[in-house]
Amino acid sequence: MPSKTAAPGSARLADVARLAGVSAMTVSRALRLPGRVAPQTRARVDEAVRALGYVPNLVAGALKSQRSRIVVAIVPTLTSAIFAETVDGMTEVLRAQGYQLLLANSGYAPETEEGLVTAFLGRRPDGMILTGTQHTPELRAQLRAAGIPVVETWELAADPIDMNVGFSNRAAGRRLTEALLGRGHRRIVFAGVDPAFELRSRRRAQGYRAAMRAAGLAPAFHRLDDADRGLTMRSGARAAAALTALRPRIDAVIFSNDFPAFGALSECARRAIAVPGDLAIAGFGDFEVAREAHPALTTVRVPGREMGRRAAAMILERIAGGAPARRVDLGFEVVLRDSA
């Protein structure tokens, strides 16, 4: 039961100015640059703001100043934990500077991504963060024309639109494969989705192939079903059902992601197939399920949160007039556990 308050959320700068007995400009300054206003004035303004429940209209501010304090981020999916840490890292950095994140997911479709970029550009964001390097030419053109800082993440870009922070998926695939080879596995299969869909997964597959070739072994691929781009546990369980029948012609499977790898682990448990004794399994991502599964999953730890933080920081640095590195390689780490 609020007492007689002012009209609902309707106070404007001028109203605050009137009540505080100063000009609108002084109120604006008191709010944004408190250092440039006399302490007494500031106090009067603050009180008027409180009395009126004034909430600055950022829309008007953005229009005039041509700075929206919005950064757009587009990730392939929100429903998988994969990019959640990255997004979290971004908000962490942006929020600290008064910026807000406008977020959307592309469903792994470059055309959808393009549509989102078009729609979001209308909000005149101060920066844009994309996932991967696989974008339509129209998107690249639009973004370059917009002239705002852009960061591509989760991959190393040969020809970045603007800036880039990521790691080498190819090297990660290679090093993980080498690690399995080092543990004595020889008949290793790589299980991923249709490479046409997912460039990052394909890069890992290429690394796998290179490692196998270097060891004088024949690479072999198994395609995960495409439901949710093969990122489901279910797809991994199905793959395991098919692949275990091929033993002993195969002795290890590298999945392009921890989630299908976990599904495979479960399927093996159901079939009483020993992991890694009968079949070794590795994943990618080092999500919590990889650590907590039994047996724990051998996988690759990826700098998810740090990529988000850095991407946001690079955008902010550019907005502030700086010249951050155009390309940052954050690396990865092969994590050997019990499953392979």
Next chain:
Amino acid sequence: MPSKTAAPGSARLADVARLAGVSAMTVSRALRLPGRVAPQTRARVDEAVRALGYVPNLVAGALKSQRSRIVVAIVPTLTSAIFAETVDGMTEVLRAQGYQLLLANSGYAPETEEGLVTAFLGRRPDGMILTGTQHTPELRAQLRAAGIPVVETWELAADPIDMNVGFSNRAAGRRLTEALLGRGHRRIVFAGVDPAFELRSRRRAQGYRAAMRAAGLAPAFHRLDDADRGLTMRSGARAAAALTALRPRIDAVIFSNDFPAFGALSECARRAIAVPGDLAIAGFGDFEVAREAHPALTTVRVPGREMGRRAAAMILERIAGGAPARRVDLGFEVVLRDSA
């Protein structure tokens, strides 16, 4: 290598109008209400738009029309899959109507949530979607003053700020407990975080207590460690380590969430404790890991995506002048599987 294009992203409505030989207003109409413009005119406008690479400035449009086409959503966390489907459901509905979602996570802290609401209100969103019913009085006051449609989700609200779509966490806890009782378990423990932190989890615990009392049994609680509000698999594994030592004084554990429940499952596997033979385990949420774990988790399926869809639809309906139901109960479903 783009050919001689216009200045970067700088075209305004007036430029398009000039090129198309019409007034700015006609361009505005051609873009937003194509039906109210002659087909020929529309074609000329479309061509001018393309030629100039014109992207409408939504900031200016929002300032003038007092409609931002932005809806704000605040969820407790992004890094857990729990709310991802809900967010996905929202974007699905909003995007279809040209609305965009401004998203943030509160980290389960009402004070953080309040700060976010304050910050976001400056964008003059057309609606706001919150998680839960546990908000600071200041937040409630601000939102009521703002006069925009608000939906609280994931719970049934006794006194909603405005609108509400959810399900009864209490009933869900009770029905799940009854199901375990029906399967012959008697010494059932409820494992959740400090109830002061998480109202939804507390409600489930209350339902559990009611079911136990009704069966003439003594309720017993185990507190999960508070890392990430006890939503981690790790916290469940630790709980299992402690609780298994108490057998046979306990024969089943209900976790407030599938993730700790899964962690407990893994811990039991490590200790060669049979589930459900030696200890039954149940979770909450019906996330993919519940279906794919071995043994598969008994849990409660919750209408995550549908809550998101409905919340968004209710906001849009109100914006359009309609009067949607103020309170929608979407129910839940106990899913009996192998773990309990």
Next chain:
DNA sequence: CTGAAAGCGCTAACAT
């Protein structure tokens, strides 16, 4: 340290 004037780019309202 404070203020006055001007206008960001668009659309509501009212013509025609």
Next chain:
DNA sequence: ATGTTAGCGCTTTCAG
């Protein structure tokens, strides 16, 4: 079906 006028609420100048 199209055009004119005015102004959304703020901040960027430029003065004092």
